[in-house]
Amino acid sequence: MNHQQVFINSTPADLRKRQIHHCPRCGARLSEQRLKKHQRQICPACRYTHYLNPSPGVTVIVPSKERQVLIAKRAEEIDFGGKWCLPGGYVEYEESFIDAAFREVGEETGLAIRLAGIVNVVSNLCNGDHHTLVVVLLAEAVGAQPVAGDDCTEVKWIDQGQHQDIDYAFEADRRIIDGYFNGHLQMIPIDERFRIKPFPAKN
Ligand SMILES: [Zn+2]
Structure with a gap:
């Protein structure tokens, strides 16, 4: 294979390790909500959404x-x-x-x-x-x-x-x-x- 673009060397990431507890914008405690297919952490006060991306x-x-x-x-x-x-x-x-x-x-x-x-x-x-x-x-x-x-x-x-x-x-x-x-x-x-x-x- 000359052109390879995807390298998966491990099990999927443990997303819980990437969670945070408080809103980085206003400091309120984040809550978990399901948005479309994804479980997201969202701030109930300012609606900040904590996205997890590569x-x-x-x-x-x-x-x-x-x-x-x-x-x-x-x-x-x-x-x-x-x-x-x-x-x-x-x-x-x-x-x-x-x-x-x-x-x-x-x-x-x-x-x-x-x-x-x-x-x-x-x-x-x-x-x-x-x-x-x-x-x-x-x-x-x-x-x-x-x-x-x-x-x-x-x-x-x-x-x-x-x-x-x-x-x-x-x-x-x-x-x-x-x-x-x-x-x-x-x-x-x-x-x-x-x-x-x-x-x-x-x-
Ligand atoms: Zn907030």
Whole structure:
């Protein structure tokens, strides 16, 4: 299978762990109601609804000129610590996924990048607490050598032979890197307005 988009590595999330007790908007105690097919937590005072959604993220394939792929080792204290992954992370509310790609690659590897395109989108149910919807991008490194930062303890370039033996945190990353080395990735071009200098500045 060359193009895989859904990765279910665990039983469904325990939604009770995601529940909250009080309205984040007005502080009233939330009540449970059934809305259409879903059990929702709703605020009786201000009608705030506590939706549970997957978290949006980005990962970035950054190949070297020799077609090696950059991977990062996750710090022990974070989820899936000690395992390897593509650089990436969650999209913050005030940024686009394109901004998030520049920021996360910068924080984790110290590299500036030039984005080339979108190569996949994956649903990744990694464990009961961890359900992400990830935009996978392809980029080109600009300048210097990578240096591990943020939640990573090490970064390195790997070739196809080394890739086979890596202990990846996410099956999705393994499959995406397979796709890169096997020449199966296809690309949607990036919105050129945001390709180099992303998103309008905050006020
Ligand atoms: Zn409320």
